[in-house]
Amino acid sequence: MADALTLHEDPRSGNCYKIKLTAALLGLPLATRAYDIMKGETRTPEFLACVNANGRIPVLQIGEGAAARFLPESNAACWYLAHGSTLISADRFAQADMLRWMFFEQYNHEPNIATLRFWLHFVGEANLSEQQRAQIMAKRMAGCAALDLMNKHLANHAFFCGEAVTLADIALFPYTHVAEEGGFGLRDYPHILSWIARVQALPGFIAMD
Amino acid sequence: MADALTLHEDPRSGNCYKIKLTAALLGLPLATRAYDIMKGETRTPEFLACVNANGRIPVLQIGEGAAARFLPESNAACWYLAHGSTLISADRFAQADMLRWMFFEQYNHEPNIATLRFWLHFVGEANLSEQQRAQIMAKRMAGCAALDLMNKHLANHAFFCGEAVTLADIALFPYTHVAEEGGFGLRDYPHILSWIARVQALPGFIAMD
Incomplete structure (x- = not known):
């Protein structure tokens, strides 16, 4: 079974939208969890410790619980999702x-x-x-x-x-x-x-x- | 025979050094052609038309003459050079x-x-x-x-x-x-x-x- 995918995002961010668009074009299910960057919700001690020490969204979470892995940087997250698809040129x-x-x-x-x-x-x-x-x-x-x-x-x-x-x-x-x-x-x-x-x-x- | 590789660079640039370091670690021969960015040498009409319309170095040139291809962006050039090597994680x-x-x-x-x-x-x-x-x-x-x-x-x-x-x-x-x-x-x-x-x-x- 494929790992569950969760996007930690602010819906107003174009960087987050990149990842949702990649998942949509590939037909991949992607859960989302929203934060308000204007309110500093990605700079809390919990976010910095568990999701991204860089205090930024988007972060793609792969898997859940203790086995979860976190991938910051929008373009790296798109790369992960598109692995093996035609969205990445093979040449x-x-x-x-x-x-x-x-x-x-x-x-x-x-x-x-x-x-x-x-x-x-x-x-x-x-x-x-x-x-x-x-x-x-x-x-x-x-x-x-x-x-x-x-x-x-x-x-x-x-x-x-x-x-x-x-x-x-x-x-x-x-x-x-x-x-x-x-x-x-x-x-x-x-x-x-x-x-x-x-x-x-x-x-x-x-x-x- | 592998394509000849030429780096269009300013030797003071760390972005150019990345590419030379990648080639060195992989043992790949890499010719260089130097420009002085302080003198605007990457903004000449010739450079913009032939090497990089974005007016920046580094640019990795692959091949020569009419068949030459040009790759701007330091990290993309490193990616090209490291293709198939252990410098790129396979997982x-x-x-x-x-x-x-x-x-x-x-x-x-x-x-x-x-x-x-x-x-x-x-x-x-x-x-x-x-x-x-x-x-x-x-x-x-x-x-x-x-x-x-x-x-x-x-x-x-x-x-x-x-x-x-x-x-x-x-x-x-x-x-x-x-x-x-x-x-x-x-x-x-x-x-x-x-x-x-x-x-x-x-x-x-x-x-x-």
């Missing part, structure tokens, strides 16, 4: 190239596009610290550069690693398709808009909460 | 857990520890913009949190994914072992210091330039 170069886009997502995309969405849509510009406010323009420019790179790549590819969906698409979809909540206009990126429609049309697709 | 959970540390490195470690090293050691504090200066304290705290998490994990493990070296160690080693150049004191992290010595003792180990 050596294609697999590394897929990981390339997943590392790009965590380094160039998420810290700019997801952070601005969090600040502007959830925290509210009026509640930002002076230091956060000072970073908005740099994050805006870096986020636009990431979207521009994606748009150019998608001009010649249906999905990030060719003609079929892989984890690269699942990693990049969540924060891209709600980028307007962070003040990014998607109209300037027509190839991204077409790709969003292709992802939404995948069998098994589920929308973000 | 499903262990492999995902190894990627967990590699994503942690790009999200929690590199943007704090490597960036402060770049700013303080190479650019110089006097030459930083006001906006960069305003971020120093936040990056200092986040970098210390990353080192603390690593130190606690290494209290019970010889390497990040157990008793043998994997790409998780190779991803985390470069910027950790020179963290003092970014103003981080390593004396507070004794388990990290022991781990650094274990990595340096690996057969085939090469030092950073």
